[in-house]
Amino acid sequence: MMTIGEAARTSGVSAKMIRYYEETGLIPSAGRTGSGYRTYGPKDVQILRFVRRARDLGFPMEKVADLLALWRDRDRASADVKRLAQDQINALDQRIREMEAMKASLTHLVHCCAGDERPDCPILEDLGGPAPAPSQAQ
Amino acid sequence: MMTIGEAARTSGVSAKMIRYYEETGLIPSAGRTGSGYRTYGPKDVQILRFVRRARDLGFPMEKVADLLALWRDRDRASADVKRLAQDQINALDQRIREMEAMKASLTHLVHCCAGDERPDCPILEDLGGPAPAPSQAQ
DNA sequence: CTTGACCTTCCTATCATGGGAAGCCCCATA
DNA sequence: TATGGGGCTTCCCATGATAGGAAGGTCAAG
Incomplete structure (x- = not known):
């Protein structure tokens, strides 16, 4: 489990954008420590990297959401x-x-x-x- | 002299954008009628068309302002x-x-x-x- | 226990544009 | 002359994706 800063560094998505993606529902809400810090595991970082790469290919966020949904759907x-x-x-x-x-x-x-x-x-x-x-x- | 609507139609710049350009200082403030309506002459429409075309070529507004300044400067x-x-x-x-x-x-x-x-x-x-x-x- | 790095939320700005509300104005027609 | 409709005014809000910053809480090392 890592903090948002570490997740940002390893995923290439800024902490600002991670919070924004969470707020808009693009990604699931992160877990929290007792004191309110967001926590991220390897799976979360993978999701963030997915988003980052889709954005790098020019997909608008709406389409990134579609791609994420397909990624999660094993019956796609x-x-x-x-x-x-x-x-x-x-x-x-x-x-x-x-x-x-x-x-x-x-x-x-x-x-x-x-x-x-x-x-x-x-x-x-x-x-x-x-x-x-x-x-x-x- | 024409109203902002006519100026918009003949210049290809929307009335919304004409007001915005005026507000940001890109174009000079239009004259006003006694009741507060903006008035535009042929010269004003020419300026608006200039802006429109520069925008159509992809110039950001800052560069459009530079182009307008050069346009006005007969010693450029x-x-x-x-x-x-x-x-x-x-x-x-x-x-x-x-x-x-x-x-x-x-x-x-x-x-x-x-x-x-x-x-x-x-x-x-x-x-x-x-x-x-x-x-x-x- | 202090210090500094990190986290939290909330607000603001970007760039150029469009949408809409509330209210005033102008003109044509009944 | 009254009325109706369309045009004008200002002001506020939204977009899409991102960055900046302020105010305050937290954590870990010294």
Whole structure:
């Protein structure tokens, strides 16, 4: 049995976050010593490490909760886990594409900008330019 | 002169956000009618559109403020603008790389998972696995 | 018994945005 | 002129995941 500080060090989850995860119900409430200190065993640390790794893969906490539930369920179907993982890949892909689009726009603008001591700048001209014509789209 | 609602529609920035930008000093305080309604002219809408576009390129509000300052400064050096844009490209690149790494890990795990009705799942095994050996790194 | 490290709870902030309530204002129409 | 509906105002709250800090209790080593 260890204190929250030791559990934090061995799991890679900060003590702050461990308490937060407990408060929100993501993880079960830790045991307590007579004086109120939380206590953690190897199993608890494993759960925390699980959460940590799922977060490192970009899963939002809600999905981490789903993964934890499947992990605990010995009768799960691996298809359910795989679907969660695939959904997360798709979500990442979506965000990557959005950022790639931003990057492409910026890269174009940067290539058009002299980048010298003169004030003329196509980047600012683009940002401050007129609204694109609505082109009578219905 | 238009109301905040019209300014929102023509600039693409919500009325909520226009008030927030004003409150935080990103944009100058709007004029007011006798009865307290904010008023916006074409110049104000142009500023709002500028902010909107910079945000669409992923600039954090702090950098948007820097861009606005350069935009207003007729003696700016385009090099300063270009540097901000390049920094933003680098920041995007960083985040894209992080997400690509997550995606690669997940893709590997997904390929290893049967995805059927059986409970055996390498994804969960990986998440719940033991801590990687510290390998006596100093 | 003191000291310092650790634990507890509670409150605050972040970043950018949306939601909603309570109340005032403006305009058009009956 | 009265009324109704939509728009405006301010103020408060929530998000998601995390960090910071204050005030106070606890533990262990010296």
